[in-house]
Amino acid sequence: MRRARAGGRGGVFTPSDFLDMAGRAAVDQALSRLAKSGRLRRLARGLYDFPKMHPKLGPLSPVPDDVAHALARETGSQVQIAGARAANALGLSTQIPAKSTYLTDGPSRRVVFGRRVVDLRHASPKHLIAPGSPAGTVVQALRHLGLVRASDVARVAALRLSASDKKTLATSAVQAPAWMRPTLVSIANTSGARWISSPDSTNE
Known part of the structure; x- marks a missing residue:
């Protein structure tokens, strides 16, 4: 205690x-x-x-992130926010979903408390890019919002990512689907800025 x-x-x-x-x-x-x-x-x-x-x-x-982190510690695994949560963390969505989805290299598990759901989904390495980092959050936000909003993701991520995070994004872009790579590379090649945390962001 x-x-x-x-x-x-x-x-x-x-x-x-x-x-x-x-x-x-x-x-x-x-x-x-x-x-x-x-x-x-x-x-x-x-x-x-x-x-x-x-x-x-x-x-x-x-806090859903705290639940996800605790479950990850239990299995020695990594977690990365995904879906609408990732878009919300970048400020690209005002939606705060009742279900918080995370990708993990550990076992899948779902925890329900009240009206909230924390859903850990086992993902292959090709889907779990730069886990637990701002760069990983950008990848997942782009995956959720799709090509139609790629320019919005690029604009916001260019302002929020630090130089170190952009290097991570550059080295990780090759693992992403082909349609994502031009956007990720363009973000990585911008200069200045830093990651600005939001209440729903995570930096595992």
Whole structure:
């Protein structure tokens, strides 16, 4: 509980986050007791949080990115926001989807809490380009919005990506579908700017 408090309210955990303290069985039992006492909240099998509290609404839902990161730590995998979430992170969509989709090189898993869904989908390397980086978010936003809005993605990404991220994009472009490559290369070749975080962006 001290470790949960140290990270502040809103933290999301799996048993693997505590295995340096005790064996798996003991950790499972301790987390179960803390959840039953109301000190932690059980979100799903093997997934807990130390929820933020609202004075009127009570416990708030966890941040989807935090849930995805916790599940990734459990399996030692990488995650990358995808779909509408990626477009939203770039400011190219005002839509905040109820389902937050992530691509991962680990196992697929879906977690439902309230009206929110966190959906981790196993993806092959060709679909998981520069995972956990702003460059990867640009690729996924472009994949979601399609060629018809490629110029919008290029304009925003040119302003938001750092020089380092653009280098990552340049080296990763060869892995992308042919229709994406000209847009990714054009973004990588622009100068200046830096990544500007949005409330729904992620930098795993």
